[in-house]
Amino acid sequence: MTKSSLIMYGAPHSYYMEHGRGPGPADYRKLAPFMLQWIEVKEGLPAIFYEEPKRMSFAIAHKVATQGIKVPNEHNQGEVLNSVIDDFIKTVIPKMLDELGDVFLSRLRADIVGILKNELTAA
DSSP: OOSSOOOOOOOTTHHHHHHOBOOOOSSGGGTHHHHHHHHHHOOSOOHHHHHSHHHHHHHHHHHHHHHOBOSSOSSOOSOTTHHHHHHIIIIIHHHHHHHHOHHHHHHHHHHHHHHHHHHHHHO
């Protein structure tokens, strides 16, 4: 954490959902097992994906390895994670704090201020 940013940790693919990715690796076959797993759990794909999952996984892997994934695109407008996090921060947390009451809120505020002071003085 710095004065102007906060780092959040999540699933390894989270960054790519939000920002896309460049081409690579050179050997696209390394990506194919991951594409196959995606096909196996993804709902609503065209029938050919379920009829020939290995073939389709190699086709997707080849395209990703040669072209990357651009975000935003027709299937992902970007902000897929930020919009959820922003909504949580703007709506859920204030409601939660209202329900917790003033005593808990003052304790929480003191803890947060202490953490921030420690982080800022350590930097």
